Amino acid sequence: MTQPVVGSRALRKEDVRLVSGRGQYTDDIQIPGMLFAVMLRSPHAHARIVHVDTSDALRMPGVVKIYTGQDLKAVLPPVPTAWIPPDSDLKMVEHPVLAYERVRYVGDGVAMVVADSREAAEDALEAIRVEYEPLPAVYDQRQAIGEDAPQLHEDAPNNVALHWTVGTETEDTFRTAEVVVRQSFRQQRLIPNPMEPRSAAAHYNPATGEMTVWVTSQNPHIHRVLMSGLLGIPEHKLRIVSTDVGGGFGSKIACYPDEVLVAVAARDLDRPVKWTESRSEHFLATTHGRDHVDEVELAGTKDGRVLAVRVKAYANMGAYLSTAGPGVPTILFGLIVNGAYDIPQASSDVYGIFTNTTPVDAYRGAGRPEATYLIERIMDSYAAAIGMDPVELRRKNLIRKDQFPYTNPFGLSYDSGDYHAALDRGLAMLDYEGIRREQAALRSQGKYIGVGFSTYVEMCGLGPSQVAGAVGFQGGLWESAMVRVHPGGKVTVFTGASPHGQGEETTFAQIVSGRLGIPLEDIEVVHGDTHRIAMGWGTYGSRTTAVGGGALALAAERVIAKAKAIAAHMLEIPDEAVQFDDGRFHPEGRDDRTVTFAEVALQAYLAWNLPSGVEPGLEASAFYDPTNFTYPFGTHIAVVSVDTETGEVRLLRYIAVDDCGPAINPMIVEGQIHGGIVQGVGQALYEGALYDEDAQLVTGSFLDYTMPKARFFPEIELDHTVTPSPHNPLGVKGVGETGTIASTPAVVNAVMDALAPLGIGDLSMPLTPPKVWAAIQAAKNLKGGQAS
Amino acid sequence: MIPAPFRYTRAATVDEAMQVLQQDSDAKVLAGGHSLLPMMKLRLARPSHLVDVTRIPELSTLKMSSDVVVVGAAVRYAVLSQSRIAEVMPLLTEAVRLIADPQVRHRGTVGGSAAHADPASDLAAVFLATDALFVVASPRGIRRIPAAEWYVAPMVTALAGDEMLVRVEFPQPQPARQTYLKFAHPASGYALAGVAAMLDIQEGMIQHVRLAVTGAGAMPFRARSAEQLLAGRPLAAVRFEEAADAGAKDGEYLSDAQYSEEYRRNLACVMMRRALEKLAAE
Amino acid sequence: MEARLSIQITVNGKTVSDHVEPRTLLAHYLRDGLGLTGTHIGCDTSQCGACTVLLDGEPVKSCTVLAVQADGTQVMTVEGLAAPGTAHPVQQAFQEMHGLQCGFCTPGVLMLSTWLVQQHQTSDLRHIRESLDGIICRCTGYENIVKAIARAGELAVDEPAAPAASQREGVPS
Secondary structure (H helix, E strand, C coil), X not given: CCCCCCCCCCCCCCHHHHCCCCCCCHHHCCCCCCEEEEEEECCCCCEEEEEEECHHHHCCCCEEEEEEXXXXXXXXXXXXXXXXXXXXXXXXXXXXXXXXXXXXXCCCEEEEEEECCHHHHHHHHCCCEEXXXXXXXXXXXXXXXXXXXXXXXXXXXHHEEEEEEEECCCHHHHHHCCEEEEEEEEEEEECCCCCCCCEEEEEEECCCCEXXXXXXXXXXXXXXXXXXXXXXXXXXXXXXXXXXXXXCCCCCCCCCHHHHHHHHHHHHHCCCEEEECCHHHHHHHCCEEEEEEEEEEEEECCCCCEXXXXXXXXEXXXXXXXXXXXXXXXXHHHCCCCCCECCCEEEEEEEEEECCCCCECCCCCCCHHHXXXXXXXXXXXXXXXXXXCHHHHHHHHECCHHHCCEECCCCCEECCCCHHHHHHHHHHHHCHHHHHHHHXXXXXXXXXXXXXXXXXXXXXXXXXXXXXXXXXXXXXXXEEEEEEECCCCCEEEEECCCCXXXXXXXXXXXXXXXXXXXXXXXXEEECCECCCCCCCCCCCCCCHHHHHHHHHHHHHHHHHHHHHHHHHHHHCCCHHHEEEECCEEEECCCCCCCEEHHHHHHHHHHCCCCCCCCCCCCEEEEEECCCCCECCEEXXXXXXXXXXXXXXXXXXXXXXXEECCCCCCHHHHHHHHHHHHHHHHHHHHHCCCCECCCCCECCCCCCCCCCCCHHHCCCEEEEECCXXXXXXXXXXXXXXXXXXXXXXXXXXXXXXXXXXXHCCCCCCCCCCHHHHHHHHHHHHHHHHHHHC | CCCCCCEEEECCCHHHHHHHHHHCCCEEXXXXXXXXXXXXXXXXXXXXXXXECCCCHHHHCEEECCCEEEEECCCEHHHHHCCCHHHHCHHHHHHHHCCCCHHHHCCCEHHHHHHHCCCCCHHXXXXXXXXXXXXXXXXXXXXXXXXXXHEEECCEEXXXXXXXXXXXXXXXXCCCEEEEEEEECCCCCCEEEEEEXXXXXXXXXXXXXXXXXXXXXXXXXXXXXXXXXXXXXXHHHCCHHHHHHHHHCCCXXXXXXXXCHHHHHHHHHHHHHHHHHHHHHC | CCCCEXXXXXXXXXXXXXXXXCCCEHHHXXXXXXXXXXXXXXXXXXXXXXXEEEECCEXXXXXXXXXXXXXXXXXXXXXXXXXXXXXXXXXXXXXXXXXXXXXXXXXXXXXXXXXXXXXXXXXXXXXXXXXXCCCCCCCCCCHHHHHHHHHHHHHCCCCCCCCCXXXXXXXXX
């Protein structure tokens, strides 16, 4: 092999089926006799259910059965949460699969219609009559903990779901610091919107007791654990399949009532049943992301040395606790609010609050974007307060290369990095002095451009299982891999990770190809099927390559070790004298006698002449538990213009220098960064869930919730530095979320930089044209008022 | 999401289509369907009967002569945008090219836009600025409704229940300098402010001037106050900003969750001024 | 339920005759009726474009076309772009440029791109971005979709462009 396959821009193996329409997403499942389910969802944000009348609907043609909350409450346990942060006083409120007494958000499930066609099911849905007694509703978390706020759950007084504090003492520092900067931020609620809506299809075989559920999941084994408990079907009889999944971004982690209901109906009716949400339903009934109100304080010196940072966060949990919901604003947020900076003291004080809104759970970055936004925004405010250039301030406070491993104030051990190198590379790409000159020249013409920075670090590669247990995650976070060599020398890889767009069918094949020396096309990567893969924890938290890839590297090494023993026997030389490269075994230093990998594989299965003590067959498993998280980092830079007449922000340039360790496939890494950046810019400029006074979602479709579009963006400029992580066999750090984490504050900082001469200090996201325009008008009026 | 059940008739002639409309007061005309079908899928609309008019040959007419441009009601945006009408009414084809997206432009029709009467439709500004005539058929015969009378209320036109839009006529000649400028809603692509502007300048004097705004106001409107400030005045003596400001006052604005009344008025004003500046610089 | 109507559509070169309810959407007919599940449904307001197919050579959102409206037309879906084992230039370009990740919006993007290539609208990157107004992709940030479309234009440069219906019609006499 001339080019090493690891590190190459190999074309994706999964693409062949995906570009020809031959993928199999959940809604593509068609089984003879299949029924269709639709969910009746609450139109009220908060109401008592007085009566549900299904009699007319049941008489409609094609209707097979209708399930209500009253029907199911005695037979189905509530939907559990799987993250219980310690010392957080988490209120484990009941989340019924269908509401039976009270609905708590618009979209809360009330009934399920099962019919013999999509049409019949939708028609019948309209014929169900529900009598509601509306109750006062609250969507804002700070109002929800205020006096006289509507109460959602009896066992969560004042709607407080959790209260969690962590960090060092900071009080003395704040009392004596030369400079204290205080700022409040709102990080708006976002709607994940993977392009594939959620879907579930279930098939039950009463003779074998085996249930198969196809579901749009990022973690089918977690679904199996949770659904096994809910359905009372043991894990060996419950098969969860999530092979082709059309994006998740965190919203397909949770176990939702819907897939449980579909399975219940399939078992009850002895017919396959399928449900697929509409996009309108997705807006209401799939978990949302972010929704923080944060108060941040930074203490520092006049010459730009940060001494302490503390954060008080009010996180909206929605109406119920979603599967990973409680871990997001606590563990994934509160432990990293110091960002990439060497700050001696820091603390986080987090309230999770119930409101009459869709439950909030992980959304690309999950907690870490929120933390990064706060520190990156307040660093700019600090720079402005002391009259220092924001780049200079960052340079002064970034953790230095010689400080790694660096222990942050919360006890996290940052693995490795050269944060200054990434910053320098980004500045060189930008031509910082040039852009500042251009900015000054344009300002004198009444035109406003701005440049914004984000020198971020991310905690990912989740993570050591011991830590998972310590932070209350109700599962392990190791990963499994099995490498099975077939007698013909081709390989099937089984991974417990569950990629859904990230391309690990290719990168994992590259890892194996690089180690076993066999071509990519001879390796097939299997994922997303609990009957084919023993166990695993899925894909989220930028963990798949770091942890799943780590497991795979170990499994491949075990295969090689066994193959070497067999090859040595075939070559009639001692084990330690065998050299393995490019898929061939030969005596060390000589290649006149070789056996190929395929020949060894065949011998392993024929077993005619194996060395003593060596079992037939050639496959190996590994369960890899990392020793620590990984910490990708980098510098992102946005250049924007603001049209002061319309308030429109345009992204002129976007530069990203990321370090995710060595890239297995740079093409795929770049794709992850592109997508992440655009998604993060979506939060900065375009996206945001809006509720009206009755807690009705106002932005409930693509007509009013602005998804990033191609025309909003310039070409993205990328570069990389490479600092391996010492924490896993591949040295990789993870890259699925970095773009989203870094880009939001970079863009907002750029807009604020552009508007700084007008005296505008902060605006809440998204920075839409009317919001920016109104701020400019207010600033002008203020200035005009002062002048006259 | 699937519409509630309905009957479907593919009309071969205008008479056949009108017959269905007469027989069933809940019947609706279906052309491109890109406004109607999404509402039906969400079950916000549930007509009992759809009359597909897209294969009535008469409705696909595209004709231009020295005194009129005729566009059949079922002419799709994509067809119009590539037609030779650009040579005589660049305003129309410019606007059509900014409607929604390529896929929608291959289904959406001129008549559908007019009859749906969305107050943010791009073509509304063009119809108003050009004094277009809507030619409608009914059992009582043919009548022509001027654009100024067409838009009655949001989503409501002057069309009676048994009437059907057959074609739109644009009188010729129109002022030579024409443009359509749009500030689009970033999610829906509809106009937050779309300005159709036309201007003639002869020996430094502004002759004909036409300005109409869609999207910004509760209803699309002609900015007649702006036109009055500009018509017959020397180009060097007018201030476009002042004219746009006056013109914006001709609209009525409403706030919604994201776009305030003030912002909408400002957009109308800014886009009008920019359109005028662009035409004056041509 | 209203009476079913008979339709005849040529899908990917094969003519099919069927009876459908008037309300059956072309996207559902292709997926459920013909088993062509490559065409995906990503929204219900005609914004996302995942369901884009070519109808008489032109890109349309099949979730907003009734199957009865497609009677007598030629429909091409992603399954019809190339014979199994071969790749259309657009499919090849999307693989080369990493123009897809989860693949869900991809069939619609490919069909729109096929039309852009046929119309020779792939040389200007800014124009490509604007032509993607009817597409929502959550994975790629569009960056590599734009590059893939430009690349498809290069790959297809030797192939003669098929004129779209809107070019054939619409020229006033």
